[in-house]
Amino acid sequence: MTTLWDTTGSAVVKELAAQRRTGGAVLSGVALTLVVVADESRVTEAEEAATHAAEAHPCRVLVVVRRQIDAPTPRLDAEVAIGGRLGPGEAVVMRMYGRLGLHAESVVLPLLAADAPVVAWWHAPPPDQLSTDALAVFADRRITDSSISDDPLAALKTRAADYAPGDTDLAWTRSTAWRTILASTLDSVSGRRGEPVVVRSGRISGDPGNPTAALLAGWLISRCGCPITVEEGGRRPGSSGVDSVVLELDQDEEVQLHADRKGSAVISQPHRPDATVALPERALGDLLSEELRRLDTDEPYRDALEAATGVTGLADRSPVREYVWVDPAEENADGDHPRERAAAKSPDS
Structure with a gap:
């Protein structure tokens, strides 16, 4: 050097x-x-x-x-x-x-x-x-991180107001593991039924002031079309701000995902025994590396940001x-x- x-x-x-x-x-x-x-x-x-x-x-x-x-x-x-x-x-x-x-x-x-x-x-x-x-x-692509702001949720709204295709947020990237596990679990329930599953409502337990929890809720709202709330939880150590996710399904069924303090989580779903999956806190370099894999518009992030902040019309920017x-x-x-x-x-x- x-x-x-x-x-x-x-x-x-x-x-x-x-x-x-x-x-x-x-x-x-x-x-x-x-x-x-x-x-x-x-x-x-x-x-x-x-x-x-x-x-x-x-x-x-x-x-x-x-x-x-x-x-x-x-x-x-x-x-x-x-x-x-x-x-x-x-x-x-x-x-x-x-x-x-x-x-x-x-x-x-x-x-x-x-x-x-x-x-x-x-x-x-x-x-x-x-x-x-x-x-x-x-x-061509811009990566910010709302979580390092003094007021993360206000920063999230600022990013929504200023959004243009190509923007993304590492607070969103921190939710990748949660989104992957939830999508896989719902697919499993749909496969067992032989028909698509319908999510009626849901709740996220964790830190209501964490932008990752807000974006995860926004993603579920945009994909499921139902109300999702973020409630105060145990505040598990880490940067995701999420302790657990509970989704109420049709047919009086429920899917639960609870994280522990050992880098794993327990999945509870209808008619199957509980399963443990890896859910580690990811290093900053891993988050950045994930975002460098794509250079096109991150449409799921856009939809989650819109639902989380209430700022509409992002797809038309x-x-x-x-x-x-x-x-x-x-x-x-x-x-x-x-x-x-x-x-x-x-x-x-």
């Missing part, structure tokens, strides 16, 4: 090319460019997750850390590595000071892998309106975001931005 102090974007590009020549490395088979936006306090965690994801999905990793936006002099410090601690591929960690942080795209764009999709991941509270960040506008320039230094006393400028248009997948 080479560290460049007080450098420029051009110097970073040259250093990356020089390391390729020196090491005999050739960039081939890169699936995408992963742009990571992280706070300084979360950089190490973000790097570990991105490294894990890069092992499963060959990509160029670009980490953007915006520091001291109010610094009087713009400055860029960069770490450039190929096949180092940040995975088997190419990686650049960029710390931006001063107003350079407001124009991170000027450094990032020349570093994108040619003809490869771009995925942007915020391991930090994202802007309320993603179109104010150029890194979001040129990305345009996949094109218009970049809006916002200068935080020009906020007025009411918090409004007097200067907003539509600077570019970019299609999102």
Whole structure:
């Protein structure tokens, strides 16, 4: 790894090319460019997750850390590595000071892998309106995480209000195991009956303030078309915020899924003995890796977000975001931005 102090974007590009020549490395088979936006306090965690994801999905990793936006002099410090601690591929960690942080795209764009999709991941509270960040506008897919916000449910509503095709949330990804087990169990009940099962109602026990629990409820509502409530539960340790799910079926039957503290869960269903399945808490790198498997619109997430927040019409949103320039230094006393400028248009997948 080479560290460049007080450098420029051009110097970073040259250093990356020089390391390729020196090491005999050739960039081939890169699936995408992963742009990571992280706070300084979360950089190490973000790097570990991105490294894990890069092992499963060959990509160029670009980490953007915006520091001291109010610094009087713009400055860029960069770490450039190929096949180092940040995975088997190419990686650049960029710390931006001063107003350079407001124009991170000027450094990032020349570093994108040619003809490869771009995925942007915020391991930090994202802007309320993603179109104010150029890194979001040129990305084909955007990954946020409502659970790290001070008010996760409010953040979920913000993401719904700002939604465009290509958006997703790691709070949604944390519900994957629950959704998989529930869908499999209901299929099993339908198979035994020889006819589709009808879910009349349901309840989720856990943390009502957790966005994963809210999105799981939204998914069940969108798929089953029945009321699903989230109730206060035992708050099992972990990030999913879900302790158990109980679904009331027609024919006076019931399906239950109860998680324990040992990384497993017990399934109770009609006319069959209880079964134990694995339900571990997943690492951040596993969650990120799952989201990198797809670059198309996540329609189940869209439907779950709509049902969870009550914000309608998400399926009719345009996949094109218009970049809006916002200068935080020009906020007025009411918090409004007097200067907003539509600077570019970019299609999102």
